[in-house]
Amino acid sequence: MNGSSAFIVLVSGVLWAATAQAAALDTPGTGTAVRRIDVQAGMLVTPPEVRISPGLSTTLFFDARIRPEQLVLEGRERFQRFGVTEDHLVVVPSSTFREGERLRLEVRFHDGAVPDRAVVVLVVDAARAERQIELYRHARSAASYRQEVEELRAGMVRLERQVQQLQRSRTGAEYTREMLVAELRDTGIVHSRSWVPRKVAGDVAAARVEFVRLSPRWAALRLRPAKAGAWSGWSAVGATLTDVHGKRLKTLPPWQEGPVAADGSQPVIIIVDEPEAADHGRYTLELWDEGRKRTLKLEGLQAP
Template identity: 45%
Template structure:
């Protein structure tokens, strides 16, 4: 992933998280609440008190038939118009009791709804509150989602290309660095065909060796029949006595596919650990669903 892509993702995260907040401002005698276009933030609180009227004004038309007020039947009076609500709580409300108020706006702008939390608090009662929203059209949301999908798709391609490049460099760089140098050996070795019980068919096995530096097994594989691509995840190498020869995770330039050969390189942890004798190489993909076992590897 490029540095620019990283900062782009970071910027998106900051934008999406920062837009969720709701800011509120107070002027003498009037409470002003501003709602963001995105939800997720705690509901703004409006303080009410029994017997005292609180009027909530909205900067856009609301739909009176879609107003939702918890405990509505317990209010002495509830007045609803297309741009404001008048609320007079009764004496049945307890101090610090909390009630949700939700309204729905006319038109297709976002947010379509707004909600606040009414809190019974006689010491902090607010007589007039003005609620402002920053409307955003649904089309602008769709456009943002579409743009984000394009960005994420590009980043995913970059990650896949980076993985392929790293794997290719891992194989190519090792072989290229060894070929033509003193002590380099690229030896073809024999082995027993694993038979038709395995989905993968070996097409050759070589030992790449650089004295005192690096040793690895390079196995060429192909799928016997059409099926899911295969990528080695784990490797195990055993000697004639069944003792494990320590190896590193397998490196693969590209997945093994039907009718398309691919190389799997298994580096040895100790470049001098591979001595003359017979060995068994076991490879498996993630989850071990499709293993391949190469027996009778004759190391000269």
């Protein structure tokens, strides 16, 4: 991929990030308190969590009509009770759910306005059920869209300049997706978020793991080594990204500019060809060098 193609990919990623899945901004609640979740267009953040408990009902009210026939709920058949209309949803989890289990819930709105859907994650918590949730959708005005277009244009100009600078620094070299992810710095425009592991094991350590999405069709993990001697000269030759159910996401082999330097400045890039799946849930990332002499395992990776 040359520099111009890379810029086109970036532009499509920016446009996608501005119009894709609606974001939910929330403040967690507990017990019998009524909690409000606001859904807004044009933002990409981690879906809010709603606590549910086996044997107790949780009701979600919507201020805009939804399409019951298009509702998607993971593990729907395992709920003790499930009821949905155009303005509310009631669920009663059964005892088959495990503590801490996470279930993605997606609803689509009826009128076709923006945002056209909302996503929340139901988390099984026997001690802390949220009994009533009120979800409010904020439609976008024409003025806000015009402002967003201007911001996107300004962002594209900055990205074009950055790509041109990268081209000049690599005259005559083929520019790949991995190189682009490794060298991009403008995370204010690129959709990028940190992934935090719950457990780290192996012979080497990572200072930072980022999930970078530049296109609806692909994303990448950017892993920055910790400044430790164990990394020096290390080159990853294999990697797996596995979800909590044991399913491996489709990834390309890890890429590096060269073996990790002593100061840990060389990032490791892993292209993910299933960005929709990787956007949600918890994952385990494993990396290894030739002969598996030195390995890295990050368990429970997810956005904070």
